[in-house]
Amino acid sequence: MDDQNTETRTYLGVPLTRPRVAFFELSSCEGCQLQIVNNESTLMDFLSLVNVVNFREAMTEMTDHYDIAFVEGSITRSDEIERLRSIRRNANVVVAFGSCACFGGVNQLKNRFKDPDWVRRQVYGNHPIDTNETARPLEDFVKIDLRIYGCPVKKEEVEKIITHIAVGRTTVQPKYPVCMECKANENICLFDVGEPCLGPITRGGCDSWCPNNRFGCWGCRGPANDANIGQMQTIMKEHGFSEETMLDRLECFGGFTTYAEELRKNFKAKE
Ligand code: SF4
Numbered sequence: 001m002d003d004q005n006t007e008t009r010t011y012l013g014v015p016l017t018r019p020r021v022a023f024f025e026l027s028s029c030e031g032c033q034l035q036i037v038n039n040e041s042t043l044m045d046f047l048s049l050v051n052v053v054n055f056r057e058a059m060t061e062m063t064d065h066y067d068i069a070f071v072e073g074s075i076t077r078s079d080e081i082e083r084l085r086s087i088r089r090n091a092n093v094v095v096a097f098g099s100c101a102c103f104g105g106v107n108q109l110k111n112r113f114k115d116p117d118w119v120r121r122q123v124y125g126n127h128p129i130d131t132n133e134t135a136r137p138l139e140d141f142v143k144i145d146l147r148i149y150g151c152p153v154k155k156e157e158v159e160k161i162i163t164h165i166a167v168g169r170t171t172v173q174p175k176y177p178v179c180m181e182c183k184a185n186e187n188i189c190l191f192d193v194g195e196p197c198l199g200p201i202t203r204g205g206c207d208s209w210c211p212n213n214r215f216g217c218w219g220c221r222g223p224a225n226d227a228n229i230g231q232m233q234t235i236m237k238e239h240g241f242s243e244e245t246m247l248d249r250l251e252c253f254g255g256f257t258t259y260a261e262e263l264r265k266n267f268k269a270k271e
């Protein structure tokens, strides 16, 4: 990725300021970063827009001099807190990259268990790893300038957002639900073929990735604006799905935690 440093790029004849971009991972599967290198057809165009200076999955060079830091993963260890603060000090813009960074992601599932040692034994067996912190999103520790949602992030959306940054345009995140994109893609609603789906309440922007492939949405991008949880409960019930089925999905990625806690409380009160 070094060769790109020497080239001058233009957009519609105007010289581009190519920001120095760094990618970092905290507790995560690194799947969001993998999305960046995953699509060879657009990789070179993407690299022409930015000057990538840190990217462990794709290069060996490293530096503390960068403009934009994309940080994947959530905080689950105490050493990660200082690492994140140091990234924040170095960067002008910090992007929470993916649902772990934005909401805690699948890592936050461990927060529900009362005995962290039991969780560690179940996950790591005889090879324990010290994940001593409650899993938390980046914004609990540092100021976040931009969030890119998804588990994993959608490559096309990341490229669009980075293009906007490079040409100085404001990025507007979708506020509408996944159902809007699902209808535009002319999918049959999964509820009509017996599958549960959180599309009605989940933020769009993934181009209805899961329903396009006949999988119901699990809410990885968090709530759409004005998400109507009560109506979602009614839809689930009308189609024969239990409250537990809905809660499983709401709790999975951390974006619906507040709603899920309220529902679980009501659910328990009824038992
Ligand atoms: S499949 Fe899901 S996203 Fe698509 S229309 Fe039905 S509820 Fe909405």
Ligand code: SF4
Pocket: 150, 151, 178, 202, 203, 206, 208, 209, 210, 211, 216, 217, 218, 219, 220, 221
């Ligand atoms: S359909 Fe739902 S679970 Fe699937 S990528 Fe989109 S927001 Fe995430």
